[in-house]
Structures are given as C-alpha cells and as structure tokens.
Amino acid sequence: MTDLAPGSHAILVRGLRKVYPGRTGPVTAVDGLDLEVFPGECFGLLGPNGAGKTTTVEILEGLNEPTEGEVEVLGRRWEAEADDIRERIGVTLQETRFPEKMTVRELLRLFRSFYRSGPDPDSLLPLVSLESKADTYVETLSGGQQRRLAVALALVGDPELLFFDEPTTGLDPQARRQLWDVVRGLREKGRSIVLTTHYMDEAERLCDRIAIVDHGKVIALGAPDELISRLGGEHIVEFSLGGDGPPADPASFDGLPTVASSRLEGEGYALSVVEPHAAIPALLALLEQQARPLLRLTTRRVSLEDVFVDLTGRHLRDDGPEAANGGEAPANGRGRRRRSRAG
Known part of the structure; x- marks a missing residue:
C-alpha cells in the first residue's frame, strides 16, 4: 500500500x-x-x-x-x-x-x-x-x-x-x-x-x-x-453515398434534427446524434431531395474512439x-x- x-x-x-x-x-x-x-x-x-x-x-x-x-x-x-x-x-x-x-x-x-x-x-x-x-x-x-x-x-x-x-x-x-x-x-x-x-x-x-x-x-x-458525453450525442449514425456527384460537405448535415456534430469517416460520413429516430428520417429526406443514393446506413452507441477522432482527426490506431x-x-x-x- x-x-x-x-x-x-x-x-x-x-x-x-x-x-x-x-x-x-x-x-x-x-x-x-x-x-x-x-x-x-x-x-x-x-x-x-x-x-x-x-x-x-x-x-x-x-x-x-x-x-x-x-x-x-x-x-x-x-x-x-x-x-x-x-x-x-x-x-x-x-x-x-x-x-x-x-x-x-x-x-x-x-x-x-x-x-x-x-x-x-x-x-x-x-x-x-x-x-x-x-x-x-x-x-x-x-x-x-x-x-x-x-x-x-x-x-x-x-x-x-x-x-x-x-x-x-x-x-x-x-x-x-x-x-x-x-x-x-x-x-x-x-x-x-x-x-x-x-x-x-x-x-x-x-x-x-x-x-x-x-x-x-x-x-x-x-x-x-x-x-463521451462532451461529444454532444449518444449515438453515431454512419452512412455512405453513391452517385457520380462531388462528395457532400459533412457540415451540410449539421442542421438535421438532434445532430450534434458530423465528420468524414473513411469513404462515408458519421453523425453524432441525440435521437436517431428523429435524425435518420430527416437524413433520408434530405438525401432524396438531393438525389443522392444511400449505399449503407448503420447506427451504434458513441464510444471513446469517436471522442478521440473528434478531437484529433485520427483514429488511435x-x-x-x-x-x-x-x-x-x-x-x-x-x-x-x-x-x-x-x-
């Protein structure tokens, strides 16, 4: 001791x-x-x-x-x-x-x-x-x-x-x-x-x-x-888009309901959200309005890795x-x- x-x-x-x-x-x-x-x-x-x-x-x-x-x-x-x-x-x-x-x-x-x-x-x-x-x-x-x-x-x-x-x-x-x-x-x-x-x-x-x-x-x-709580959301919505147009600006998703932050994640996007049931329908409506096909969408809980990426711009590994x-x-x-x- x-x-x-x-x-x-x-x-x-x-x-x-x-x-x-x-x-x-x-x-x-x-x-x-x-x-x-x-x-x-x-x-x-x-x-x-x-x-x-x-x-x-x-x-x-x-x-x-x-x-x-x-x-x-x-x-x-x-x-x-x-x-x-x-x-x-x-x-x-x-x-x-x-x-x-x-x-x-x-x-x-x-x-x-x-x-x-x-x-x-x-x-x-x-x-x-x-x-x-x-x-x-x-x-x-x-x-x-x-x-x-x-x-x-x-x-x-x-x-x-x-x-x-x-x-x-x-x-x-x-x-x-x-x-x-x-x-x-x-x-x-x-x-x-x-x-x-x-x-x-x-x-x-x-x-x-x-x-x-x-x-x-x-x-x-x-x-x-x-x-984790400082990130502002309890869930992460990850998705990727198809189409031949230019990549979407992650900031364009910041105005969606309960979205706390957004970032590029690999070949897709990651949104930190408080209420997925509110954010996801609004996201789908926005993508349909922009004629951007959705290739993939998943949700998960916020982790310490998300905090790390938000602060440093890199994954730990x-x-x-x-x-x-x-x-x-x-x-x-x-x-x-x-x-x-x-x-």
Whole structure:
C-alpha cells in the first residue's frame, strides 16, 4: 500500500517540456504539459502517433530527462531520489527483450532480487497464466507469453505505482481479459496505474480517468463517460453515398434534427446524434431531395474512439508521422517504440 499522505499525488507534472535537436531546428515533443494522477486510480494516457505521449511516459519512468518543468513521482523527484522511486514503481515497456537461456522462474527470481521486498515470484505465475511455463526457456515463449512475462516482472517488487505501456498488445482475447482482471485487482489493492493502450475498449473498461494528448499538450481530460458525453450525442449514425456527384460537405448535415456534430469517416460520413429516430428520417429526406443514393446506413452507441477522432482527426490506431514532424521520435534516430533489454 502507498505511504502517500491523503490529498497527495501519485504523479504531479507541471509545465513539462521536452525539446530535441533536429536537423532543421529544435523539435518540441512535449509542450507545457500538466498532469495529475491520484493514488489508487487507473489513469489512461492516449494519443495519436507523434503526440508526445511516449516521451511523457519515458520522463515519468525516469528513462528520459525533461527540458523544462516539474515532475514528481510518488512525492519524489527523479533528480534527487531516483533509487527510491525505482524501488517503488513497476514498468512494462512496449517491447522487452529477455535473456534467451533463462527460464521464466529464473528470470522472475533475478528481478525479485533487485528489490528489498515483494511477493514470491512463483505466486505471480498464475496471475499471468504462465505456471505451466515456469521451467521453460524464455526463448521458446510466444510473443503473447513474453508480454505476460513482462507484466509479471513489473510486479515482483510489489510496486505502489505501475506503468503499463500497451500491456495487451499481441495477446489473444482470453489472455487480454485476464490481464484486465490483474489491473482491476491491483487497483482494488490501492495501487496507482498509468496505462497506455491502442485499444479504446480497454481504456473505457479499465481507466478511472483519461488524458488525451496531442501536439505535446493535454487536449481532453476526464472520466470515460464524461469525455463521451462532451461529444454532444449518444449515438453515431454512419452512412455512405453513391452517385457520380462531388462528395457532400459533412457540415451540410449539421442542421438535421438532434445532430450534434458530423465528420468524414473513411469513404462515408458519421453523425453524432441525440435521437436517431428523429435524425435518420430527416437524413433520408434530405438525401432524396438531393438525389443522392444511400449505399449503407448503420447506427451504434458513441464510444471513446469517436471522442478521440473528434478531437484529433485520427483514429488511435492510425499510423502517422513521428517526432521529426512534431511528434515523439527526434531526428537523432530514437524510434517511437521503446525497447528494454532485460538482464
């Protein structure tokens, strides 16, 4: 359990900036970012490629240094109390490389030896469904099994604060949901969690609050339900049109009954609406008046993905430019993906 005083922060960030040297001038990856993570909450950090999210997480984990700003982790500062912070946090990176000629149990025991206290390494194996692989060489594990091992390694020091960077990437649906249960269990025990993910359903199900980052700043912050409600509608009407005429301007649908917003979506359109039963008949009448044939129409509930697209203009899993164009990977060759070599 954390020893933080009531009202304190698991993470406190003020005015964070990170500027990298570039071939054509400085590249700003993080630009005056403010952030608060409270004890015992699961906090989601989402952003499109090049948004500054990875750089921010690296600074919080002590893997990178800020250009400007203040960063406190568990009430401590990296520049003064780095060893103490490392003793109290657990980290799962996007990609981890393990020693090939060690077994799962040996690697867990090795990592456990780095901490003053923590659970029996064998007790972690059932949490990540690796008990049958305890005496198996790491090199023989599948990619998904190695992801689960990385999560177990983050838990060996019984950390107060955990950083889970895309922990379920490469996992099958059953293993993914099992790790969701691990995250929920940690939160119930009062642990603080920072989660990055490319799965919006994961963020909606696990996170108490979410910050959406773009161009190095937090552009939206709140509980998932709060962020969804800001879109203005409870439903999405998606449709596509036929015909040889020019594409319709999405703004031309804004005047329809109960339509809160509209946007292009792939080769069609997406309307955020409050009452589909009012919006859809009016839409069909408008299309008939304009002699635009309707090829497809579906309705669904608004999701966090819709909020993300509305704010950033991109889907979370879209590929995009890296930091050389204003994002995370500087011109000196650091890639967006972070790797760790265990051992």
